[in-house]
Amino acid sequence: MKLITTIVRPERLPEVKAALFRAGITGITLSRVSGHGGEHERFEQYRGTALVMEFHEKVKIEMVCSEPFVEACVQAILSSARTGEVGDGKIFVQPIERVIRIRTGEADNAALTAINADQVQRAAINAAGIGGAA
Amino acid sequence: MTQAAALSSGDTAWVLTSSALVLLMTVGLAFFYGGLVRPKNALNTMMMSVVALGVIGVQWMLIGYSIAFAPGNSWLGSLAWFGLNNVGVDPNPTYSATIPLQAHAMFQGMFAIITPALISGAIVERMRFRGYVVFLVLWATLIYDPLAHWVWGSGGWLLKRGALDFAGGTVVHISAGVSALVAAWFLGPRKDYRRVPIAPHNVPLVLLGAGLLWFGWFGFNAGSALAANGLAALAFVNTNTAAAAALVTWAGLDLARTGKVTAVGAATGLVVGLVAITPAAGYVTPMSSLFIGILGAGVSYTAIQIRSRTKLDDALDVFSCHGLAGTAGALLTGVFATKLMNPAGGDGLLAGNPGQLGVQLLAVLATVAFAGLGTLGILKLVEVTIGARANVPEESAGLDLSQHGEEAYFGSDLGSFAGTGGSLGGSVVVQSFAAEPAVAPAPSPV
Numbered sequence: 001m002k003l004i005t006t007i008v009r010p011e012r013l014p015e016v017k018a019a020l021f022r023a024g025i026t027g028i029t030l031s032r033v034s035g036h037g038g039e040h041e042r043f044e045q046y047r048g049t050a051l052v053m054e055f056h057e058k059v060k061i062e063m064v065c066s067e068p069f070v071e072a073c074v075q076a077i078l079s080s081a082r083t084g085e086v087g088d089g090k091i092f093v094q095p096i097e098r099v100i101r102i103r104t105g106e107a108d109n110a111a112l113t114a115i116n117a118d119q120v121q122r123a124a125i126n127a128a129g130i131g132g133a134a
Numbered sequence: 135m136t137q138a139a140a141l142s143s144g145d146t147a148w149v150l151t152s153s154a155l156v157l158l159m160t161v162g163l164a165f166f167y168g169g170l171v172r173p174k175n176a177l178n179t180m181m182m183s184v185v186a187l188g189v190i191g192v193q194w195m196l197i198g199y200s201i202a203f204a205p206g207n208s209w210l211g212s213l214a215w216f217g218l219n220n221v222g223v224d225p226n227p228t229y230s231a232t233i234p235l236q237a238h239a240m241f242q243g244m245f246a247i248i249t250p251a252l253i254s255g256a257i258v259e260r261m262r263f264r265g266y267v268v269f270l271v272l273w274a275t276l277i278y279d280p281l282a283h284w285v286w287g288s289g290g291w292l293l294k295r296g297a298l299d300f301a302g303g304t305v306v307h308i309s310a311g312v313s314a315l316v317a318a319w320f321l322g323p324r325k326d327y328r329r330v331p332i333a334p335h336n337v338p339l340v341l342l343g344a345g346l347l348w349f350g351w352f353g354f355n356a357g358s359a360l361a362a363n364g365l366a367a368l369a370f371v372n373t374n375t376a377a378a379a380a381l382v383t384w385a386g387l388d389l390a391r392t393g394k395v396t397a398v399g400a401a402t403g404l405v406v407g408l409v410a411i412t413p414a415a416g417y418v419t420p421m422s423s424l425f426i427g428i429l430g431a432g433v434s435y436t437a438i439q440i441r442s443r444t445k446l447d448d449a450l451d452v453f454s455c456h457g458l459a460g461t462a463g464a465l466l467t468g469v470f471a472t473k474l475m476n477p478a479g480g481d482g483l484l485a486g487n488p489g490q491l492g493v494q495l496l497a498v499l500a501t502v503a504f505a506g507l508g509t510l511g512i513l514k515l516v517e518v519t520i521g522a523r524a525n526v527p528e529e530s531a532g533l534d535l536s537q538h539g540e541e542a543y544f545g546s547d548l549g550s551f552a553g554t555g556g557s558l559g560g561s562v563v564v565q566s567f568a569a570e571p572a573v574a575p576a577p578s579p580v
Contacts, residue, residue: 044333045392047402047451048442051331
């Protein structure tokens with residue numbers, strides 16, 4: 001089991017979410033974060049006050065995957081989050097010791113599979129087909 | 135009987151309408167200032183304007199109108215009109231030959247309300263509310279009311295010298311602007327000033343407020359004709375022209391300096407144009423009002439850039455926007471005024487009367503000295519009695535919580551309020567032709 005943490009551009013979130021769902025990764029946690037990477041600073045002007053915005057808004061997505069899904073997950077993020085410009089973000093992969101589903105007490109891989117994963121995945125694939133987007 | 139016969143229903147309707155328009159300006163000012171501060175001080179900043187509607191509304195009816203306009207000497211009115219005693223519904227030839235004197239009292243009252251509220255922009259985010267309210271009442275009584283008597287009251291010394299101030303360039307804007315400068319200096323800078331980035335928390339509110347100010351200003355300036363006549367139309371045209379010219383000028387200066395036109399700049403620019411034309415509105419040609427708008431914006435814009443680099447925390451630049459644009463307008467009135475537009479007015483420099491510029495300068499200097507020293511004295515009094523400056527914990531918590539015990543944005547994450555969220559909202563657009571729902575009902579647990 002691996003914890004995959006990725007930092008992506010907020011404007012790419014819909015594509016990243018769709019790609020993860022298509023790959024069968026349907027259990028994800030989001031947070032809004034700010035950070036500093038290699039991007040240019042942004043300037044704002046209010047009357048005589050000039051502000052340099054050193055931190056950029058990003059979205060952090062965390063998900064725990066069983067081993068067969070790890071590479072698919074990484075590839076899904078890479079294909080959907082990349083714009084080619086500085087500031088596309090990072091993916092971190094870390095080992096995980098234990099996972100327990102609170103509702104049932106199931107552990108590890110059994111706890112990781114969402115019960116509606118197949119349906120969510122199928123809906124995501126269908127939506128991509130209808131919308132014409134890969 | 136002759137007085138009653140002279141009452142004009144058209145004039146009365148316009149002045150009553152204008153009074154309501156000027157009242158709306160104070161609410162507009164609350165939005166304008168409220169949007170420019172940080173979220174933890176939004177309510178306190180707005181209340182600094184709104185509370186004036188209450189306390190000055192009462193003060194004016196009780197003694198303010200009497201000090202400013204009742205028959206008296208050249209410095210002060212008498213108390214003959216205390217509580218609007220002897221202020222009837224018939225016209226009074228001195229002030230209003232065609233409208234009820236009570237209409238004049240209400241119209242002028244709205245000016246008395248907004249003027250001290252203008253000062254609040256300089257001292258936002260750091261003044262105790264109780265101290266502010268006491269300051270408001272004392273300033274209105276000891277500074278505004280006498281000043282209004284000097285310039286507009288029967289027998290006022292500046293009126294007798296022929297100073298031209300159509301709708302309040304000296305009485306309203308210079309007095310408020312100078313008092314703002316003194317108050318900002320007296321209270322000292324906010325503890326975060328020039329240490330932490332401070333930016334407007336809601337620019338749409340700023341634009342709403344500026345729009346209401348522009349709308350209400352037609353009552354302020356065109357209403358100052360005190361009649362529904364050609365002079366009111368002239369003041370209306372000049373008011374709109376100067377505001378528009380100042381907005382364009384400000385946007386151009388923004389563009390030249392930073393490469394972008396800002397919304398806060400557009401809002402500020404139009405207000406500055408309105409300030410600059412206020413003393414001149416009924417005395418100059420529309421072409422002159424164009425120049426007054428442009429010059430007023432230029433002066434104010436430059437002053438704001440300089441002020442921002444100093445330690446003087448005139449937080450919302452009241453001195454630059456009202457004091458300096460008001461001074462520019464008052465002096466330019468002495469340049470551009472012409473009796474061709476208003477026979478009851480005067481001729482300025484360009485109409486061959488350079489002396490008018492001297493009279494205008496005298497009015498400006500007298501206002502600066504009186505308002506500046508008076509404000510200093512009042513603030514000192516407030517400081518030693520009930521306290522003027524909020525302490526550090528109060529300032530850190532924000533004045534909304536520390537002074538009013540409430541929050542502008544209770545329970546909301548300001549990030550999502552400000553609209554920066556959106557993509558994290560979690561909702562999706564559901565296409566009506568989707569083959570199956572995006573999220574199918576969960577099957578029963580296995």
